[in-house]
Amino acid sequence: MSSAVRNRMQLHQQNIQSVFAEVFNHQPISRIEISRNLALNKSTVSALYRDLKDQGYVEELGEGDASNVGGRKPVLLAVNRKYGYTMNFDFGYRHLHVMQNNLSGDVLSYKQVNVKGLTLKQILPLIDAELENISANDHSSHGLLGISFAIHGTVDHNKVTYSPFLDMSQVDLEDYYTQKFQVPVLLENEANVSAVYERDFNKANEQLSNMVTISIHRGIGAGLIIHQSLHRGIHGEAGEIGRSVSIDGNWDGEPRKVEDYCSEDAIITQIQDQKHADNMTREDVVRLFKADDQVTKSALTGFVRNVAGIIYNVANNFDPDVIFLNSPLIEALPELKPQIESFYAQMAPSIRVPIKLTKNSHYATLLGGCALVTREVLGMEDAKLNFGAQTVVL
Amino acid sequence: MSSAVRNRMQLHQQNIQSVFAEVFNHQPISRIEISRNLALNKSTVSALYRDLKDQGYVEELGEGDASNVGGRKPVLLAVNRKYGYTMNFDFGYRHLHVMQNNLSGDVLSYKQVNVKGLTLKQILPLIDAELENISANDHSSHGLLGISFAIHGTVDHNKVTYSPFLDMSQVDLEDYYTQKFQVPVLLENEANVSAVYERDFNKANEQLSNMVTISIHRGIGAGLIIHQSLHRGIHGEAGEIGRSVSIDGNWDGEPRKVEDYCSEDAIITQIQDQKHADNMTREDVVRLFKADDQVTKSALTGFVRNVAGIIYNVANNFDPDVIFLNSPLIEALPELKPQIESFYAQMAPSIRVPIKLTKNSHYATLLGGCALVTREVLGMEDAKLNFGAQTVVL
DNA sequence: TGTGAGTTGGTTGTTTGAACAAACTAATCT
DNA sequence: AGATTAGTTTGTTCAAACAACCAACTCACA
Structure with missing residues (x-):
């Protein structure tokens, strides 16, 4: 008003x-x-x-x-392609992903930096080095315009409030980089930026006003686009569907969360335990599945059923125009998608929400962050902006 | 744009x-x-x-x-208090609720009509009689401005798509009444209008942008106010949380829905079965509870746990500013509310969403419908309007 | 208790400035 | 040459802003 x-x-x-x-x-x-x-x-x-x-x-x-x-x-x-650029980061478990974009969202450079086992304080100099390197080779008129970080965890008011596998409580990224560069610095949950990516970078979604991106990585979260805008919730915890519990009348013992059953971690642990193996990775699971390993196959059938159930619940909660799955595991095993769709169809015989896979999930989070911080730079948070209108992927 | x-x-x-x-x-x-x-x-x-x-x-x-x-x-x-009036209806299980409101949302008249056991075609003449009666006694300059119906079921594009206890597929209410009066006619799900009521009629919520109203009647549904506007979903099925299924790795047999465990109907049936009784009503349950009946008490403890779980899940999905409970059963037994809050607190030790009860739930649905149809009459769907600024309840 | 200074609500006549319209130039096609 | 389209220049329009005013009130002080 x-x-x-x-x-x-x-x-x-x-x-x-x-x-x-x-x-x-x-x-x-x-x-x-x-x-x-x-x-x-x-x-x-x-x-x-x-x-x-x-x-x-x-x-x-x-x-x-x-x-x-x-x-x-x-x-x-x-x-103006030479106006300036944004720097966009994604803290992955094994790699730090770094992307430089111009004002239109075109990719200027992309790089992965190995950070496995490092603490945030050890990663910080690596980020600084990337920023300096890019800055030294830049010839735009305004230089660095803004910085975004995709966080695997929850974010409230630009502060990390929870991050499962990298302790981020020691450093205030927003503070550190705004002090250093006097540009907008933006932290956002990874599922949320992924959802923003679908809204802003995917021309096919131009007319859609409600989209849910379900991100299945080490945990499970959803990014919500409602009425064309990102719904974060009052504490930035909207879409934390991995924490949902079962309502089934049984209240014996601690209620178990969705995440405990069907995150990528849960599946790997389950297969590992049954095989008495150790330190398994997604790649191992993919290999076993393709080698027709029965333990893996049955675990993934359970996974597929659970994902279908999650989709059904998301559809009942949000009734979006489309649901995106951002899951490296499903991306690696695309044959799981029709299985998920068929279980979902069994649960919801009449009205169903279309399901799509987010391609190249690492790019998605970086580009989503780029869209958010670019909008802030332009002061056009609510406008309908179509990024990557002519993106040239390197 | x-x-x-x-x-x-x-x-x-x-x-x-x-x-x-x-x-x-x-x-x-x-x-x-x-x-x-x-x-x-x-x-x-x-x-x-x-x-x-x-x-x-x-x-x-x-x-x-x-x-x-x-x-x-x-x-x-x-x-202008004499500009005209809207007529707002709620199809309850036992009664048809009828309310006349002026342009400001003030209550001009309210009435309950017994319709138990009647079909929609039998109810229609009763509605017409109410409309004619009000019209005959009206002295406003523009007369009837619009009509709203609160529906216990789902609505899409102003048509009832599902209604559990009253067959509404035989009559197109929108068609019938727009033909008859050439005014806006609006059908909306009961949980949705209840949520609109909290947004538009409750001054305490003026600054809140995200609210969820959980309606626990014969089924369970949620009305969603997100970013100050009603989120209906593409098929009008957003917030159908009663249909959610458990994600717990067990997929033996048909998945059971939340509604099967903790709708008012489910609780009454459960007590009835254990007592080998028949045709019990909410009033019976309230009486038994107050008489310290152990079967009832334990059933309601289960109910309270389940409601707490639902609240926990809704909080994880939407992270709203506040959650309202619109439940005649809890309204009749307000001592259940602290129990719900305490179970919820056990599940969510840190961040919690405040829980409030919607008072006088029948008024809520009627007034919510009034707000929606009045906005349509004024062509001010998206404006911030504060209804009942000085409502005089009769 | 009466008067005038100060204050606030609302109206009237004038100015302003961003969008608009029309007439123009420029550049292309057939 | 005549038709057509892109963009500029120049002057017009009209709703909001402004300034000056009137209307009606309070309060202090003689």
Whole structure:
């Protein structure tokens, strides 16, 4: 209410943002096309565009093709590729993933750094080195614009509140990097950024307003896009579906959580125990499954049933347009997907929510973080922005 | 995006709505106060108010008190109490609840009609009679403005898609009443309107953006307010938490739903079976509980544990600012609430979502429907409207 | 108790400025 | 050359802002 457009100046600012969003989402685009899309007079668009250009956000890309019945060629406009860049990180169990993106969300560089067994304080200098290295080779006009971190754990008010396999309580990342660079620094749960990725980077989802991304890694969490915006909850704990307990009338002993049955960790531990093995990894499970190992096959059948149950419950809770699965295990064994779908179909005979796999989950979290921090840089948190409109993957 | 304010006319319309919202939410209010609240010039507010008055939406209520340091008395403005009325219905199991409200959401009349055992086609003439009776005694300028129905079941696109105890597939209520009166007719799930009630009628919730109302009647459902707006889901099935199944690794036989364990029906049936009784009602259960009956007490302990588990799961899924319980059984036995809270506290030792009871659940659904249909009448679906600002309960 | 200074609510007439419209230039096609 | 399209320039429009005013009140003080 109080943030609503109410006077001419606010109207002007909003229209500038609308023009920028058009350039962002449909680059390369001409002024006349923006004018038609926004139902704004072409002279108005020209004036608004001039403001954006003075601020350096946009640039001309050259001439486009004229219409086939004659007429002047349009001048193609685009987001300034040399405006600056964001740095986006993902703390994986074994690797730190590092990505550099420009203002449009295009990937400028990507790198994995081995951090297995290191503490956060030991990782910090590695991050600093990456930032310095990138900064030294940069030729953009504004340089570093913002930093994002995808966290495998919960985040509240930009602080890590819980992180299962890397102690993050010793360092305040937001504090450290805002002090150092005076740019927006953003921490966000990994399932949440993954959901933002689907909203902002996946053109197929442009018209969808409700999406749930179920992330099955060492734990289980969901990222929620509701009414086109990320639902974090008051403590940043919305979508912590791995903590759900069974409601079945049995209350003997400690209630067990969903995560205890069907996280990737739970499955690996289960197979390990039955095989009296040790230190197994996802790759081992994949290998055993492909070698037709019966213990593994039956464990994964249980996994598949449980995932179907989770999907059924998520569908009943949120009734989204689509559910994404972000699971390296299922990504490695795509034959599990139809099994999940068939168990789900048994549970929900009539109305079902479509299920899709998130491809290349590491990129997803980095790009989701990129989208969030870029929006903050632009002050366009709520606008409809279509990142990666012409992303060139390296 | 495309609905954003972009030209002077749209700006003007939005500002008219802002002024109306101020009158609506803070009536009685003076022009100067609106001007200060909206940061609009007082002459602008005067002009916008004049438009609203010409359309009949508002009226002057007389003079207020002057400031204690002198100065002219303000003229107090309010929503026109004689503009028209909405009719709001709730199909209960035993009664049809009927409420007439004015444009501000004030209760003009309330009535229960016995409909136990009747089919929808038999109930229809009773509804028509109520509408005619009210219409005959009305002296407002625009008469009937809209109709809402709270449905114990699921609703999609204003059609009932599932209704457990009253067959509603034979009659299209929206069709029938729009044909008859040419006013907006709205069908909505009972848990959803209950959630809207908490958002729009409960001043204590004004600052809250995420609320879940758990409705425990013959089934279990949740109404979701997320980011201040009702989340229905793509098929209108969001919040159907009663259908959730347990994820516990056991997949022998048909999975049982939450509803099977802890709806009011399930509890009554359970007690009935153990007592070899028949046709028990909620009132019987309440009586037995108060008479210290052990079977009832132990059944309700199970109920309380299950409700705590449901709350825990809802908190993990949505992480709302508050959870409301809309349950006639708990309303009748308020001593159950602390028990629920204590079981919940055992499950979630650190972060907990506050739990509150919805008072007078029948009013809640009617008023929630009133809020929804009134918003549609005004074309102000997304504005922040504070209904019942000065509701006089009859 | 009466008067005038100070204060506040609301109206009237004028100014402002962002979007708009029309007329223009530029560049292309057939 | 005539038709068509892209973009610019120049002047118009109209809702909000502003300034000056009127209306009506309080309070202090004679």
